[in-house]
Amino acid sequence: MKDHKNKVNIDQIDLEKEKEKISDNPGLISFAHHIGGVVIKAEDRGKIKGRAMAAMREQAEKQLGQLYDQMQVLAKQANAIKERVEVSGRIYNSQINFEPLIGHTYFLYEKEGENDVLSMIGPKEWGKKMPFNKFIAKVKLLSDHTWDVYYQGENFNNLHE
Numbered sequence: 001m002k003d004h005k006n007k008v009n010i011d012q013i014d015l016e017k018e019k020e021k022i023s024d025n026p027g028l029i030s031f032a033h034h035i036g037g038v039v040i041k042a043e044d045r046g047k048i049k050g051r052a053m054a055a056m057r058e059q060a061e062k063q064l065g066q067l068y069d070q071m072q073v074l075a076k077q078a079n080a081i082k083e084r085v086e087v088s089g090r091i092y093n094s095q096i097n098f099e100p101l102i103g104h105t106y107f108l109y110e111k112e113g114e115n116d117v118l119s120m121i122g123p124k125e126w127g128k129k130m131p132f133n134k135f136i137a138k139v140k141l142l143s144d145h146t147w148d149v150y151y152q153g154e155n156f157n158n159l160h161e
Contacts, residue, residue: 080149087137088147094118100141105150110134 091108094116100106109117109132116136123135138151 084147084149087139087149090116090136091118091139091147102141102143102145105138105140107138108136110136 087108094108095114096118098120100118104120107119107122109119109130111117111131112133117132122138123130137149139147139149142148
């Protein structure tokens with residue numbers, strides 16, 4: 001008969017081998033601590049910062065582009081208001097031989113040696129010879145007694161009345 005004192009416990013061997021494979025602090029090791037675990041790989045911090053900076057710059061440039069577009073719209077609106085003020089000033093300093101009505105369209109002309117003239121007659125309605133030196137603007141009187149400028153300039157051949 002064989003001696004049972006020298007008998008090896010196989011279950012005990014498997015447990016001891018498993019204990020060798022398990023870490024007491026698995027969060028501190030840089031590799032998976034069991035089969036099927038996710039590989040933990042150290043990232044290059046410079047690469048991460050570089051990507052973040054590139055994304056931040058791209059977003060900032062996009063927002064600056066949007067602000068620039070908004071500034072262009074505001075500058076255009078400011079120029080339109082400035083133009084309205086200038087033309088309105090010329091109209092109120094011009095010769096007006098009628099009472100302008102709100103919502104009606106009128107025409108401002110320049111006459112050499114005299115004040116500007118506000119007329120109900122458009123540049124194309126004068127026939128062969130317009131009695132003024134220059135067409136200044138096509139305007140409409142608004143309810144707040146300011147003038148909306150529809151067209152301004154000398155080239156009234158393209159003017160749609």
